[in-house]
Amino acid sequence: MKATVIHGPGDIRFEEVPDPRIEAPTDAVVKVHTSCICGSDLWPYRGEDAVAEPRTIGHECLGIVEEVGADVTSFAPGDFVVVPFDHCDNTCPACRLGVQSACVNYGVTRSGQAEYARVTQAEGSLVKIDGAPDADLIPALMSLSDVMATGWHAAVASGVHEGGTAVVVGDGAVGLCGVLAARELGAETIIAMSRHQPRQDLARRFGATHIVAERGREGVAAVKEILGGIGAESTLECVGNGPAFEQAFRVTRPGGTVGFVGVPHGVEAPVEVMFRKNIGLRGGVAPVRRYLPDLLDRVLSRRLDPGPIFDLTLPLDRVADGYRAMDERTAIKVLLQP
Amino acid sequence: MKATVIHGPGDIRFEEVPDPRIEAPTDAVVKVHTSCICGSDLWPYRGEDAVAEPRTIGHECLGIVEEVGADVTSFAPGDFVVVPFDHCDNTCPACRLGVQSACVNYGVTRSGQAEYARVTQAEGSLVKIDGAPDADLIPALMSLSDVMATGWHAAVASGVHEGGTAVVVGDGAVGLCGVLAARELGAETIIAMSRHQPRQDLARRFGATHIVAERGREGVAAVKEILGGIGAESTLECVGNGPAFEQAFRVTRPGGTVGFVGVPHGVEAPVEVMFRKNIGLRGGVAPVRRYLPDLLDRVLSRRLDPGPIFDLTLPLDRVADGYRAMDERTAIKVLLQP
Numbered sequence: 001m002k003a004t005v006i007h008g009p010g011d012i013r014f015e016e017v018p019d020p021r022i023e024a025p026t027d028a029v030v031k032v033h034t035s036c037i038c039g040s041d042l043w044p045y046r047g048e049d050a051v052a053e054p055r056t057i058g059h060e061c062l063g064i065v066e067e068v069g070a071d072v073t074s075f076a077p078g079d080f081v082v083v084p085f086d087h088c089d090n091t092c093p094a095c096r097l098g099v100q101s102a103c104v105n106y107g108v109t110r111s112g113q114a115e116y117a118r119v120t121q122a123e124g125s126l127v128k129i130d131g132a133p134d135a136d137l138i139p140a141l142m143s144l145s146d147v148m149a150t151g152w153h154a155a156v157a158s159g160v161h162e163g164g165t166a167v168v169v170g171d172g173a174v175g176l177c178g179v180l181a182a183r184e185l186g187a188e189t190i191i192a193m194s195r196h197q198p199r200q201d202l203a204r205r206f207g208a209t210h211i212v213a214e215r216g217r218e219g220v221a222a223v224k225e226i227l228g229g230i231g232a233e234s235t236l237e238c239v240g241n242g243p244a245f246e247q248a249f250r251v252t253r254p255g256g257t258v259g260f261v262g263v264p265h266g267v268e269a270p271v272e273v274m275f276r277k278n279i280g281l282r283g284g285v286a287p288v289r290r291y292l293p294d295l296l297d298r299v300l301s302r303r304l305d306p307g308p309i310f311d312l313t314l315p316l317d318r319v320a321d322g323y324r325a326m327d328e329r330t331a332i333k334v335l336l337q338p
Numbered sequence: 339m340k341a342t343v344i345h346g347p348g349d350i351r352f353e354e355v356p357d358p359r360i361e362a363p364t365d366a367v368v369k370v371h372t373s374c375i376c377g378s379d380l381w382p383y384r385g386e387d388a389v390a391e392p393r394t395i396g397h398e399c400l401g402i403v404e405e406v407g408a409d410v411t412s413f414a415p416g417d418f419v420v421v422p423f424d425h426c427d428n429t430c431p432a433c434r435l436g437v438q439s440a441c442v443n444y445g446v447t448r449s450g451q452a453e454y455a456r457v458t459q460a461e462g463s464l465v466k467i468d469g470a471p472d473a474d475l476i477p478a479l480m481s482l483s484d485v486m487a488t489g490w491h492a493a494v495a496s497g498v499h500e501g502g503t504a505v506v507v508g509d510g511a512v513g514l515c516g517v518l519a520a521r522e523l524g525a526e527t528i529i530a531m532s533r534h535q536p537r538q539d540l541a542r543r544f545g546a547t548h549i550v551a552e553r554g555r556e557g558v559a560a561v562k563e564i565l566g567g568i569g570a571e572s573t574l575e576c577v578g579n580g581p582a583f584e585q586a587f588r589v590t591r592p593g594g595t596v597g598f599v600g601v602p603h604g605v606e607a608p609v610e611v612m613f614r615k616n617i618g619l620r621g622g623v624a625p626v627r628r629y630l631p632d633l634l635d636r637v638l639s640r641r642l643d644p645g646p647i648f649d650l651t652l653p654l655d656r657v658a659d660g661y662r663a664m665d666e667r668t669a670i671k672v673l674l675q676p
Contacts, residue, residue, distance in 0.1 A: 093591075094593070098593060099592040101614075102614065255437035257620070268609065269607035274620075275621070275623060278625070279622075282616070282617075284613040
């Protein structure tokens with residue numbers, strides 16, 4: 001099949017690789033219907049994660065089941081499915097506790113930006129959509145594979161609740177989905193920290209009540225002014241680097257919580273600040289499968305529409321242009337279709 | 339007055355210092371009735387915190403109000419009071435959120451192990467006991483100034499709840515109070531990690547359902563065996579050093595929470611483990627005043643008795659012997675009376 005392969009920093013190629021196949025009775029192979037590029041794909045693209053040897057890349061997709069292993073009984077070829085980027089059996093103790101992202105049989109989609117992808121633990125991971133979804137819902141459905149569920153996780157982990165206050169650090173697709181999640185979970189004040197006009201506009205459309213463009217000390221002061229001199233109860237850290245982490249803790253009120261979902265890169269938790277101000281830290285890899293049925297309901301009923309995070313759609317064979325656009329921040333998130 | 343003064347590592351003297359006096363209208367001066375030595379007093383005693391110059395030490399006491407400033411209207415000379423080690427106005431935004439330990443007018447008792455102590459923010463901090471308490475309740479009441487409230491905070495921060503599972507790391511007085519708190523908050527399984535027979539016995543008496551004497555890898559394996567192969571939902575970190583922190587995270591299940599109350603010394607949060615396993619970290623300086631009325635009710639009604647953590651009582655002028663006993667771990671916690 002044709003697949004996206006990363007050869008090294010900045011070197012994305014769409015080329016021939018071996019077809020994925022059923023390797024275990026718990027596997028399924030899915031024909032990719034729609035895929036996309038994740039902010040975390042930019043880590044190796046930018047050389048911030050090592051690329052030891054060429055490998056397929058892309059962990060988000062919607063697809064049509066092509067083939068299933070012997071243990072997969074709830075899905076059959078032809079089913080339209082959302083593929084959570086993190087695969088789980090949905091039965092182990094961690095899964096039963098709602099932490100499917102720490103499943104004992106954890107797996108990840110390895111060739112989402114390709115013609116086919118293998119899903120390990122298909123029975124526990126996949127969620128079927130009856131019939132073929134309306135075409136205009138595809139972007140929103142696509143977001144459920146990772147980014148919307150991850151933004152949701154940031155909101156849940158940071159304790160967003162009806163009437164609460166939330167600050168979102170990071171105006172990438174995850175951060176914008178975090179704004180949407182905070183709105184859905186009832187936060188009264190939602191501050192998006194963003195310096196980019198189109199992202200600010202989208203944040204407002206998604207429910208941000210305030211935009212803070214300043215960073216550092218000025219950003220902290222601006223947030224506190226909005227929040228009556230004290231920081232936020234819930235801060236959604238949606239980047240994963242040191243400056244974002246620092247910003248997140250500085251805008252959080254005593255007793256508040258930083259919910260972190262950006263894959264940590266060279267990040268340290270400020271344990272002494274946390275101790276002195278009783279600020280909690282919680283989050284991690286989103287247990288997509290846990291949230292998926294609920295999020296799917298919200299999307300199919302057209303109550304929740306994260307679709308606008310995709311501001312560029314490209315044919316799959318132009319995937320390299322998509323990486324470039326996201327790297328240069330000319331696109332928020334790129335949708336890929338065969 | 340006579341007060342305990344630390345001159346440097348291992349050098350505790352009971353000597354004459356100036357009397358504390360009302361310095362602000364929000365102050366009170368309390369005649370110390372009972373005091374004690376805290377595990378955290380051992381940090382400077384052991385040279386792990388610097389002692390730049392001789393200073394009075396001791397932050398826990400029960401006392402009788404001697405004098406109040408003009409703004410203190412709820413207390414009068416002669417009142418018997420519990421003095422939270424952390425003083426707060428109990429009205430600022432942080433206090434109203436239940437984080438009195440991050441009060442904008444935060445203060446700390448500086449001469450608890452002395453004849454008199456000054457309480458800043460007396461109106462917000464002190465809690466009165468009507469009449470003179472029964473003598474046998476004094477140790478339990480003494481524990482409310484810090485250690486019992488701190489153990490309670492560890493349990494609350496780590497999310498202990500009815501039917502939950504808890505591991506307590508640290509068998510000092512705070513850890514033992516953490517066991518008691520976990521029992522009061524309804525945990526079904528409470529594992530105390532302790533290698534010392536008398537502390538193990540006390541942990542059992544306080545509600546520990548299991549004792550794990552092993553540390554490191556063996557300790558983790560023993561905890562997991564008790565908890566069905568997975569770690570604890572709530573882990574109470576009651577030490578504050580690196581090995582204890584590491585132990586705490588290793589015995590916590592995916593999605594669980596480490597509640598930390600040991601003053602952090604050279605501690606790092608394992609952000610990547612937290613991310614991968616969705617383990618939360620929350621805690622800090624205990625907001626004693628928040629818990630005090632409830633804890634006082636429990637003690638006065640003789641439902642809660644942390645008193646046995648005091649296994650050595652000394653006259654105040656033998657305070658140096660008390661430090662030595664705690665440093666050598668021949669005493670868990672030392673009560674001091676004039």
